[in-house]
Amino acid sequence: MGNRNRLDLYHARCVRIGAGVLAQCALDCAATGARRVLIVTSAPIARLADELSEHLAEQGLTSTLFKGPDGEPTRADLSAALTSAQDFGADFIIGLGGGSAMDVAKLVAALFGERQTFDEVVGTGLLAGRALPLACIPTTAGTGSEVTPIAILEDEAAQLKKGVVSPFLIPDFAYLDPQLTVTMPRKVTASTGIDALTHCIEAYANRLAHPVVDSWALEGIRLIGENLEIACNEPDNLSARENMLIASHLGGMCLGPVNTAAVHALAYPMGGEFHVPHGVANSLLLPHVIRFNAEEAPERYARVAHMLGVADSGDAARDAAAGIARIEDLSAGVGIDRRLRDVGISSNALPGMAAAAMTVQRLLQNNPREMNEEQALRIYEAAL
Amino acid sequence: MGNRNRLDLYHARCVRIGAGVLAQCALDCAATGARRVLIVTSAPIARLADELSEHLAEQGLTSTLFKGPDGEPTRADLSAALTSAQDFGADFIIGLGGGSAMDVAKLVAALFGERQTFDEVVGTGLLAGRALPLACIPTTAGTGSEVTPIAILEDEAAQLKKGVVSPFLIPDFAYLDPQLTVTMPRKVTASTGIDALTHCIEAYANRLAHPVVDSWALEGIRLIGENLEIACNEPDNLSARENMLIASHLGGMCLGPVNTAAVHALAYPMGGEFHVPHGVANSLLLPHVIRFNAEEAPERYARVAHMLGVADSGDAARDAAAGIARIEDLSAGVGIDRRLRDVGISSNALPGMAAAAMTVQRLLQNNPREMNEEQALRIYEAAL
Incomplete structure (x- = not known):
């Protein structure tokens, strides 16, 4: 990177x-x-x-x-x-x-x-x-x-x-x-917001990362950290709604030049086969993929954590872990599903999904840590 | 703002x-x-x-x-x-x-x-x-x-x-x-780099400031703080040259939606009447205009200072002042002119310049602090 x-x-x-x-x-x-x-x-x-x-x-x-x-x-x-x-x-x-x-x-x-x-x-x-x-x-x-x-x-x-x-x-x-966006149901506000967060995080912690895109991604992460809960709890709050639109837009600006990585690759089979909405699939996988990736690129995930309000302790691995906890809290706080089984996926489906995810090399090759089929399966299992 | x-x-x-x-x-x-x-x-x-x-x-x-x-x-x-x-x-x-x-x-x-x-x-x-x-x-x-x-x-x-x-x-x-850009003379690298810094700072501390533009401006300021001296001292350093181009580009992206403010308004008469290159005029005025503005918007200038590497002391006015010192050091370090008299402007020209600057209301109205002709004259005098 x-x-x-x-x-x-x-x-x-x-x-x-x-x-x-x-x-x-x-x-x-x-x-x-x-x-x-x-x-x-x-x-x-x-x-x-x-x-x-x-x-x-x-x-x-x-x-x-x-x-x-x-x-x-x-x-x-x-x-x-x-x-x-x-x-x-x-x-x-x-x-x-x-x-x-x-x-x-x-x-x-x-x-x-x-x-x-x-x-x-x-x-x-x-x-x-x-x-x-x-x-x-x-x-x-x-x-x-x-x-x-x-x-x-x-x-x-x-x-x-x-x-x-x-x-x-x-x-x-x-x-x-x-x-x-003020009439968007709370559940949709939540899952699409986490989708935008995923875009920003995957563009920032990416093999194709670039300083220009980094600045968009980090600002998007910061805006989501500060506004997603408000947008969910006060649907008419135009300031929070606008900040979420801007964050989503910044995430979109990252997708062309840098694109996403393993979260999206692993989310693909959940959409194609199980019809899980894209944002929900991403939000279920995000913390588990970060946990896998952070071993390889702790500094990047520490910076993500800082944008989400985690204080800089000087220990990248510790801050990255705190960032994952913050993302899990954020997801739980806005009430989105937490486990694959909540969206109707059972353990016997996972090997097929892992095999299907491996076909999305276009995105997997961007991931900061290489991931094989066995590792993809372990991530699905952790998310089950 | x-x-x-x-x-x-x-x-x-x-x-x-x-x-x-x-x-x-x-x-x-x-x-x-x-x-x-x-x-x-x-x-x-x-x-x-x-x-x-x-x-x-x-x-x-x-x-x-x-x-x-x-x-x-x-x-x-x-x-x-x-x-x-x-x-x-x-x-x-x-x-x-x-x-x-x-x-x-x-x-x-x-x-x-x-x-x-x-x-x-x-x-x-x-x-x-x-x-x-x-x-x-x-x-x-x-x-x-x-x-x-x-x-x-x-x-x-x-x-x-x-x-x-x-x-x-x-x-x-x-x-x-x-x-x-590697063959650019050192003097031009320096003055154009400070010009880009001025664009970013004036867009960030601006009555029309907007979060999207803020993120571009802040990233531009950070890149200039980290790369301008390297670009001047190691002209063949492609990484520093590219980062300066990106910073200049981010500054340019700010100019359309937000535009500049009093530094540019006061620089106009220096270009029109005294043919001072645009970047040089801006660099001569920048610290003096910030000193004037910072009384009104210390938090904004403190954030500029943090992007330039000044540690966050929790006291915005103090950090803003440290930022001004950092900008003066940066300008001096890269060897650009420091005073209006260095570019052939004498004290008897200042009242006419202050009157001319007042005609640039298009930019003055963006300035975080209102500025009248008398105050413009004081700024020119401080920069003389």
Whole structure:
């Protein structure tokens, strides 16, 4: 984890942050010359989508909604959304929702017009371009998908998650409006918040770590440590909600240049096979993976601990351990599930999951400590 | 300096960081479909421009050089560069150099085709668009101009600097290649480095301060504190050079959303009337303005001091004072001028300068402490 890795940063051109910025989206849309806007969203937040449609109508734009699933999106959802976009004749795509809605929106904007199929672009750097302009508006504070070059779908047949990674997936516009997150259920606030924390921690303690990304990651960790409990306990606290959105955004900014590591690799099989929401899977695994990694990189995890409010004792290993305890307390305090068995996973599933996790070498190779299948199994067992 | 200001961030779409990224610029240029590239640069770095031309030629692109002045650019320089771009039929503009070359390149890319004149766009938000794609490649580590929405020229007739501020001035591509900065003279390394420090400090201690920008500013301050002396004393140290480029870049990222304050306002008349280089003017004023401001916002300046290595004593005013001493030591250690009289300014010029500084309300209104003409004069006198 030296600081001489080459770094390529791809940014959204425009990011607006603050209560009320949703209204600005319609103005930005209109300024691009767009006329017909497809809003990819999900049923629970239809009210917010209606509000956005009204803003667009005020600017003379026509819009239609595509309501995707509540849970993780599938290839079938993408196909349906693409058909909806083509039938409507969309010339601008907005993703409004959590990572699922935004990921589908990103793929619709990229694949509109059928120059490439989803199968052709699964992997890294295979997208030839993006067909339509794109804005993303998160209604959870977790994935940071509004600024990542990543979109992930479930392949129903293969029971596997498949990811597309390309700078062309990064939206043109992103809006972080805390008013859109105040109705998020406590459980979702909690698990998506821990997901954002995982992004920041895995980017900071990463073989590809870089000082620029470090500063984003550390600030994200600090903001989550100070705001997650408040956001859960006082859902209308706009300051805490905005700070959580910023933290999630900073975590997302880390994902492109550095990406995640073993927590995410081990979480993949839990999503694909057991349909555990992404944030929940990460939060269950995070302390156990850190405990495994900290032996190799105690200084990094000590710094994480300091950002979470642990005093610097001068003993990195001790501080790292205190940081793990702080993360476990934080998770418990906001009431998220603590064990794999709480989400319906039993011990006989673990060997298969460990084998599946080993296929995610794209992320495992970033991990500060090498991890083999046997070690992955031990981590699942510890988390069971 | 609460944290509930609304924030609009405009980013360069692609930023590449590391030794050797210069070569990547030609590939990115070619990928946009460009054929004829105007490189705006300055005489002392012609060798680097030749290297870039060779890379472009290898990708099948034709290029020509416009060599601007060593010092601060003027309206006449912009006119000449625009003529050069039109005559050459440029379809891509690259700024390669310090802030001067990059600022001219940004304005050429924006004003090419004569849809608007410079006079029509002086001020904030008046540019209607940018005519040509644009890349910026800094060869100093100071202005961060490769990511700012700002370009500044000297109006020779008015003896005043005039600024254009617009998101359209932010380049599409930026390249931070430490190999391009190793030949920078020590004096330039020093003054541009203190300029970057000034950007970070003025963005952090600013009425428009925001947590996202704070994290960039603080990381920039830390990197400068740890690397400026090394970059001056070991010019070939690529690690220190890269860290200084990153710090300058982070400072530049702060300038769009938050911008600077009284140091820059008071530096303006020194540039316009006395032709003191921008970085030198800032470095002469910085400790004196901080001393004035710290009475109003000691906590902010204490945090700056901590980033510069001052231990946290728990007494903000004391730490802020130690920070000022550290900045003065840093400036002295790298051998930059310390007093206004060292750059040819005498006491009888100060009242006129104080009056001129008061016209820069755009920046003065960001200052954490209100400053009137009398107080500006006292600061100039202290710096004399």
